[in-house]
Amino acid sequence: MPSSEIGALKIKPGDFFLLAFFLTLSILSFFLIYNSYYSTPGIVQIHHSGTLISELPLDPPDNYTIMYNGAEVRVRVSNERKVSVIYSNCPLKLCVKHKEISKNGESIVCLPNKIIISIKKNKNKHDIDTKTY
Amino acid sequence: MISTQKLIEHKFNRELIIAVFIICAAIINIIETSIPKPIPWLRFGLSNIFILNCIVLMGWEKGAVVAAGKVVVAGIALGTLFSPTFFMAAAGTTLSVIVMAGAWKMFNRIISPVGVSILGSVAHNLGQLTIILIIMHFHKSIFFQLPIIILVGSVSGFITGIISLEFIKKWEAYISMPPKKE
Numbered sequence: 644m645p646s647s648e649i650g651a652l653k654i655k656p657g658d659f660f661l662l663a664f665f666l667t668l669s670i671l672s673f674f675l676i677y678n679s680y681y682s683t684p685g686i687v688q689i690h691h692s693g694t695l696i697s698e699l700p701l702d703p704p705d706n707y708t709i710m711y712n713g714a715e716v717r718v719r720v721s722n723e724r725k726v727s728v729i730y731s732n733c734p735l736k737l738c739v740k741h742k743e744i745s746k747n748g749e750s751i752v753c754l755p756n757k758i759i760i761s762i763k764k765n766k767n768k769h770d771i772d773t774k775t776y
Numbered sequence: 777m778i779s780t781q782k783l784i785e786h787k788f789n790r791e792l793i794i795a796v797f798i799i800c801a802a803i804i805n806i807i808e809t810s811i812p813k814p815i816p817w818l819r820f821g822l823s824n825i826f827i828l829n830c831i832v833l834m835g836w837e838k839g840a841v842v843a844a845g846k847v848v849v850a851g852i853a854l855g856t857l858f859s860p861t862f863f864m865a866a867a868g869t870t871l872s873v874i875v876m877a878g879a880w881k882m883f884n885r886i887i888s889p890v891g892v893s894i895l896g897s898v899a900h901n902l903g904q905l906t907i908i909l910i911i912m913h914f915h916k917s918i919f920f921q922l923p924i925i926i927l928v929g930s931v932s933g934f935i936t937g938i939i940s941l942e943f944i945k946k947w948e949a950y951i952s953m954p955p956k957k958e
Contacts, residue, residue, distance in 0.1 A: 652944055657883070658891035658937070665898055673923035764777035 685747050685764040687718070692757040701726070701762070702714055714756035731756065794830070794838055798845035800827040805850040817904075821897055821934045823850075825940045827869075828876060828896065832889055832944055836877035843873045864904045869939060871903035872896040889944060890937030897933025901925040 687699040691711050698744045699707055708715045716738070717730035725743035733755035741751045750761035801823035808819045823846055831839035847866050851857040856865075876896035879887065905925060909918050 652941060653890060653949070654890050654938075654941065655886065655888045657887040658894070658934075661891045661894050664932055665926055669923045669926035669930065672926065676919055676923060732813050740791060753814060 655662070685762055687720070688757045688761050688763050689718070690761070700763075709758070711758075714753075714758055716753060716756060716758055716760075718760060726760065726762065728753070728760065788836070790838070790844040793834070794841055794845075797826045797830055797842045798849060801842060801846035801855065803851035805846060806853050809850075809854060818928065820938070821900065821936055822898070824872070824893060824896060824933075825934050826942060827873065828889055828893055828937070828940045829872070829943055830894075831877055833878055833947060836873070836881070839877060840873050843869045858906070864907045867907045868900040868903035871906075872900035875899035888937075890934060891943050891955065893937030893940055894930050894933035897936065898926055901929040 680728075685701070687701060688695060689699070689709055691698045691714065693750065696711050697707075697709060699718065699719060704720050704722045706729070707718045707720070709718065710761055715730075715732040716728060719727050719729045721727070721743065723745070725744040725745040728738040728741065729753055731738050733753055735755070738751050738753040738760075744751055744760075744762060747762050747764050750759055752759050804826075805823040808822060819824075819853070827843045827846070828840050830842045847862070847869050848857070851862045851865070856862045873896075875901070876892050879892045879895045880889075883891075905918065907919065912918055
């Protein structure tokens with residue numbers, strides 16, 4: 644080997660630089676990957692008293708009307724992938740006053756109509772059940 | 777000044793040292809794998825100490841021999857020979873030896889064996905990740921392990937590197953002692 648002469652070995656600043664570099668890299672990639680994971684918009688699910696009645700995509704902005712058991716709810720998916728209720732045939736219209744939802748796990752509830760509108764992670768993209776090594 | 781490599785070849789039987797290093801690395805690898813852990817793949821990689829010592833003290837060819845011997849012996853003893861686990865270990869070790877040898881050859885003025893160990897540890901984990909990616913057909917969710925793997929690799933590489941550095945210092949002190957006169 645070119646160097647490694649006796650007594651020349653000790654910790655050098657380059658080692659700490661490498662450690663700091665990799666720690667920074669891991670933290671940065673953590674935020675990059677997990678942000679992209681959680682911001683990948685999933686799918687809009689509409690439940691009526693517990694049963695899934697329809698799933699809407701977030702991608703093309705559009706208005707959808709849901710008619711189910713006397714409930715009539717009009718859902719709007721906006722350009723910024725945000726979901727809001729623009730019309731409902733319930734008396735208080737609390738779901739219409741609710742702010743727009745855009746993240747996984749958020750939901751709008753219309754209690755008189757028994758309708759829950761929620762955004763879920765797209766399960767088709769993460770279909771691994773278990774891993775073994 | 778005489779280089780360590782010449783001293784070590786002058787003083788010891790080279791094949792004997794390589795055999796002892798292979799057995800030490802394999803035994804440490806087997807013990808580390810057998811200890812119960814919360815996550816199966818979470819290991820310090822202490823067997824890397826012997827590969828790194830070999831690269832620093834005797835050159836990269838002997839380091840590669842020790843690494844190959846360690847993978848095969850540990851694979852036979854653990855019963856994972858030619859299973860996916862074995863190929864993961866083989867890919868990780870190969871990449872790690874290449875990176876460590878290259879880093880030690882090119883940057884030994886800037887970094888000590890500690891830095892080489894960090895690089896080798898991260899390279900080992902990335903090599904394993906590559907095999908997992910190939911097995912899983914480049915599934916997107918594998919990349920979620922990347923930050924954890926780099927974090928664990930750099931920290932464990934640092935710890936292993938410090939142990940390895942002390943080990944190399946002891947070796948050099950021992951080698952540089954004058955031979956006993958009888």
